[in-house]
Amino acid sequence: MAYVIEQLINGLAVGSVYALIAVGYSMVYSILYLINFAHGDVITFGAFTALTMLVIGVPIPVALFLACVLGAALGMTVERIAYRPVRYANRIVPMISALGAGLVIASTAQAIWGPEVHAFPQVIPRWSFELFGQLIPFQPLIIIAIAVVLVAIATVLLDYTRLGRATKCVCQDIHAAQLMGIPINTIVPLVYAIGGFLGVAGAILYVTYFNAVYIQMGLLATFKAWSAAMLGGVGNFHGAFVGGLLLGIAEAFSVVVVGSAFKDGVSLVFIVLILLLKPDGLFGERTTARS
Amino acid sequence: MTGLFNATMPRRTHIMALAAGCILAATMAYAQDDSGPIYFAVASPLTGGSAAYGINAQRGGDLAVEAINAAGGIGGREVVLEYFDDMGTPRESAAVANRIVRDDKFCAVIGHVNSSSTLAAMPIYNEAGISVLNGSSSNPSITEQGWDNIIRMTIRGDRGAQQYSAFAINNLGHDELAIFYVNSDFGRALRDDMVAAVDALGAKVVGEETFTPNVDRDFSAQISSLRRGNPDVIMLNTDYNEGGLFLGQAQDRDFAGIDVVGPDSNLYDQFIELSQGAAEGAYLLAAFDPFADREAVKTFMSDFEEAYDSLPSQVAIFTHDLLWLAKKAIEDEGATCDTLIDTAKSINFSGAGGDYAWDEKGDVSGRTFAVIKVVDGQFVSTGQGVDETGLEALR
Secondary structure: OHHHHHHHHHHHHHHHHHHHHHHHHHHHHHHHOOOOOOHHHHHHHHHHHHHHHHHOOOOHHHHHHHHHHHHHHHHHHHHHHHHHHHOOOOOHHHHHHHHHHHHHHHHHHHHHHOOOOEEOOOOOOOOEEEEOOEEEEHHHHHHHHHHHHHHHHHHHHHHHOHHHHHHHHHHHOHHHHHHOOOOHHHHHHHHHHHHHHHHHHHHHHHHHHHOEEOOOHHHHHHHHHHHHHHHHOOOOHHHHHHHHHHHHHHHHHHHHHOOHHHHHHHHHHHHHHHHHHOOOOOOOOOOOOOO | OOOOHHHHOOHHHHHHHHHHHHHHHHHHHHHHHOOOOEEEEEEEOOOOOOHHHHHHHHHHHHHHHHHHHHOOOEOOEOEEEEEEEOOOOHHHHHHHHHHHHHHOOEEEEEEOOOHHHHHHHHHHHHHHOOEEEEOOOOOHHHHHOOOOOEEEOOOOHHHHHHHHHHHHHHHOOOOEEEEEEEOOHHHHHHHHHHHHHHHHOOOEEEEEEEEOOOOOOOOHHHHHHHHHOOOOEEEEEOOHHHHHHHHHHHOOOOOOOOEEEEEHHHOOHHHHHHHOOOOOOOEEEEOOOOOOOOHHHHHHHHHHHHHHOOOOOHHHHHHHHHHHHHHHHHHOOOOOOOOHHHHHHHOEEEEOOEEEEEOOOOOEOOOOOEEEEEEOOEEEEOOOOOOOOOOHHHO
């Protein structure tokens, strides 16, 4: 039993990291029906920036907050440069321009920080404590808590503010929203900014928990987060969060049940099964794609 | 069309140039037979994913040739190395092997590095009868095919697995082992041989977990699972990135007091850095001891450091030692290029990487791993050897 709880904590911790990154994808998708291919590279850049600031001695909270803000700014820049000029073009066009933007960001990061895996300072200490005779690691719990708080704040922002309501209008019909006087060129960049902010927060938790920051993490995070978003229902904010948690738990328990050689395979089979039963994801609503 | 400039060249010039080329080539081939330079082909991956090996082969080779030529070459003849890029792939390795044997000027081949490359190229070398001096290919089957024209420097994979196990069981006195291994040819073979060796030595494997290389970076689920078996020692069959990350991630999981034993694929500074202090006390078993207190090693290490400002890997030191072995066999033991392998099998050789002797198959015999330990965040040589008691049954 204690072992099952420990694995549940493992799964929830890595799942909340996936979830934070997935939320960013899902928000952008819900507005423009486009996968933001630059997201993974934006969050990698944010994580490396956090590393550099910590190394030169910027206080931890300041460094982490600034890195998240940089993620938001980068997200907005990507929107301005790679998406807005081609917003109404064929869907292939923004996909390619976003891939290009991602490539530029990733290459810049590689030019600055090199291709090696770097250790990340432990901003959340790796303590553990005993509970009912079971050793409970402290760091995963904090990671879960931070993820929940960040998503709660984003929920309030989206559900109870004018900004949130405007965002929902844009989601429903971008053209009608524009005609109703909603400043879409403010709302859309803000969505990218929130996605970038949460994404870098997720990336910092990711590198803290895995204890490593490296260039290819963007690709891996994209893959995991996109799986999580599919699982929860693409375009659904809370669905992406729950999807991330479930993906993490599925990974941890595939080690328990089938063995670690099949960890990635099993979790993907799990996703395929759910999508077979619910093609729009767990919380997805049946939608028809706009052309 | 301006590209056809050759059309203005008289046809006879072509034929004369061709003839001159043939004569020149024939003269060179003749010259190498007695007093001209002596050529060696060094085959290694200079591009592609394992290019770091090839660069090390090149550096080790260049360093050795410089010193050998300064000391009068081999039997008074200048040594010349030609490097071939096998890209670390079997297909390219076979192509490289064909180029080497067709050239007919090489005394011997030094290479390849990756086992799959060596396995692909060997049938071609064997048919041509050219001597192959191999440094780092550890796949056991290389010396099990009946090829009589190869020796290798590194300890073969299955004996490596036996020695890691013997070190944990005999030297450290543990009897409950957990294995964490990379899910690749290298990792799975090591795991299989290790399970057999642990069984033969009367100990027990109480847990094993694996991971997909370059994809998995989160080992928390595997760590919890391994911890559950209450092992005395973790066998870390990984490379330095994953090995370091594993230990770093395990430090809040009650792993204090569990020993760590790993192969020299972990012997890089990043291993210590990524573990964030958790690698302290870990044992790494290395095919050669870069930190040994021996004059030959110290000289090699400082020359290498001076020339390239980096630490040599085993590929560098084996390439270096193989050239000195060729010098010794030809100069002191009267070997020719054709009898190089037979001569090497009959002698003992001492190089920068330690002492070597070879058995009938071409495997190094009587050589055990050097035991390196992480102390105060640094790799240090313990000077210990591996206690091989009980392994006889497996050989």
